[in-house]
Amino acid sequence: MGTFFEFILENIQQFLSFTAFANLTIGHIIMIAIGLIFIYLAIAKDFEPMLLIPIGFGILVGNIAFAPGFQIGVYEEGSVLNYLYFGVVKGLYPPLIFLGIGAMTDFSALISNPRLILIGASAQFGIFGAYCIALALGFSPTEAGAIGIIGGADGPTAIFLSSKLAPELMGAIAISAYSYMALVPVIQPPIMRLLTSPKERVIRMKPPRSVSKKEKVIFAIAGMLLTTFIVPSGLPLLGMLFFGNLLKESGVTKRLADTAKGPMIDVVTILLGLTVGASTQATTFLTFKSVGIFMLGAFSFIIATTCGVLFVKFLNLFLKEGNKINPLIGNSGVSAVPDSARVSQVVGLEYDKTNHLLMHAMAPNVAGVIGSAVAAGIILSFLM
C-alpha cells in the first residue's frame, strides 16, 4: 500500500513539475501582462483590434511556461504551433496578406492624382533613417535592415523582411511594427501640427476625378511589371498586391477577389497574428535587443511622418496656387492603411470642418504600401 502511495505521489510531483506554475519566470509574467495590455487596447480602445487581439492572445499562448521537450511551443520542432509558424518563418503569410490587401484596395485616388505617389516614396526615409541609427547602435547590417523596415509601417512587409534577414528578431520586429501601427493616431498628429502652418492646414485640394475600369486594370498590370522589373526581390509582395488588385478590378473574377479579401485574408491574419504573438516567448523575446528595436521603431515612425509632411511642403514650392497639396496628407506616406489616412482626415477637420482629406490621403497611403515593398526588395537585394 505504501509503495502505491509513493508511486501516486511521485506521479503527482511529476505532474506538478510539468505545470506552468512550476516553470513560470518573471519574464513570462511580463510577457503575459503585455499580451493582456494588447487585448485591452484592442477591446477597450479599439486600437487595431483585428491585429492586436490575435497577437495579444498569441503572446499569452506563447508565454505559458511549459516544460520543454513535449512538442508544445512554437519553437519546438514538430509541434502544431511550429507548423503554423512555418508560414511566418518562410515568409508565406505576408504575400497572402498582400493578395488580400490588393483585392480590397481601391487605387482610384492614386490613379487620379499620380503625383501623390511621390509622397509614398518620401516616407520611406523612415526605413533608412532607422537603418542608420540601428547600425550606429551596434546592430549588424542585416539586423539593422530588418529593424529599419518597421518605419515602413507595414506589418506583413516587416515580417517578410525580418524572416529573411534576422529571423531571431522577427517577434520583436513584428510586435513593434504592429504596436506603432496601432499608435499611429497618437504618434502622428503632434508631428503634423508641429511642421505645418495654420494656412497650410486648410489648403483645399481638387476633388479626384473618376477613374475608368480600363485605367484600373492598366494600373495593376503596369504597376506589377514596372516595380518588379526594378526590384525583382520585391516580387512576392508586389506581385501578390497587384494580382489581388487585378482580381478586383478586372470585374470578371469577383468570386476570387471576394475570397482573397474575405475569408482568405481573415484566415491568414488569424494564423499570422497568433503565431507572431506566440513567437514572443519570454526566453527568446525579453532581451536588450528587443528594447532597442522598440526604440528604433518609434524613431522610424517619427522620421517617416516628418519626411512625408516636409516633402509635401517641398513639392508645394513648385506647385501653382490651386494645385497645392495639403501637407496634412504627408503623414499618410507610411503604409499603415487606412489609419494614417484617417489621421489626415481627423486633423484636417480640426482646422476646417468642411475640408475632407481622406480620399486625397488614401493616395499616398497606398503608394506607401508599394514604396515599402520596393524598399524591402532593395534591402533584401543589398543585404542578402
Next chain:
Amino acid sequence: MKSIEFKYIYSFIFLIVFIVAGKNSFAQNATDLRFNEILVHNETNSVDDFGNRSSWIEIFNSAYNPINIGGCYLTDDLENPTKYWIPTGNPATVIPTRGYMVFRAGDSPSQGIHHLNFEIKDAKILALFDASGRTLIDKIEIVQPQKPDVSYGKKSPDSPDWGFFSEPTPGSNNNPHKEELAGENFAKMDPMGIGMAIIAMIVVFSALTILYLIYNTTGRYFVRKASVTRKKKDADKEVIHEDVEIISGELNAAIAMTLYLYQMDVHDYENTVLTIQKVSRNYSPWNSKIYNLRKMPK
C-alpha cells in the same frame, strides 16, 4: 498607319520577350555548368571511396536551380567529344543549386558514375559537351606540367580568373575564407549606412517616379478620351434637342396627356390587383416526417 506602327511595336516587344525568355530557359539547363577546379597529380590529397588517390575534376553549377549533368560528355580530346558519357537516370548526377560535383580520373568507370574512363595526367584540354555530344558547354586548357597536390581552379565560382591553390578543395568553394556575406561587405564599405540609405532612396524614388510618369500619361490619355466622348454625347443631345424642337407644342401636350392618362389608368388598375406569389414546396419523401416514422401495426 497607326495600326501598322503598333504591329511593329508589338512584334518588337514579342521578339525581345522571346529572346529574353529563350536566354533564361536555356540558362536553366546544363549550359550553366562550369569547370571549377582540377587536380592533376594527387599524391597526398583526397581519396575516393575505394581508397585511391586519383586526379579529379570539379564541376560547378552556376545556376540557381539544381541541374542534372546526366547525359553530358566529358572528354580530353575535342576530336572525340563523346569520350565519357555521364550515365542518366541516376540521382547522383544532380548537382544542387550553386553546388559542386567531383569526377575522378583513371580508367575505372566500373567504380561508379563519378569515375571517368580516361586519365588527365597528360591532358592538355578538358571539355564538357551537352547531351547531343556536339555543343561545347565549357572547356579548360591545362598548363603542363602541373605541380603535385597543387590544384588549378577559379579564384571564385563566378570569376573568369584561374589560379593555383596549394590547398585543393574538391567539392567546395576554392577560396572559402574570402567569401563574405553581402551584409558584411556593406558594413565594411558603408559603416554608417548613409550610402545604402541614399542609393535605396534613389531607387525607391526612381521606381515610384516611373510609376507616376506612366500613370500621369495614361491618366491624361483617358481624360482626353473621356472629354472627346462627352463632347460627342453633348453633340448628340443637341441633335435630339433640335429634333424635339421640330415637334409642335400641341403634339407635345397630346403626348403628355396620353402618358398621364395611361399612368393613372395603370395606377388604378394596379391597386385592384392582388398578387399572389405561388410558394413552391419542393416535396421529397426524405423530408417528410411520415416516411421517417415506423407505421403503427394495425
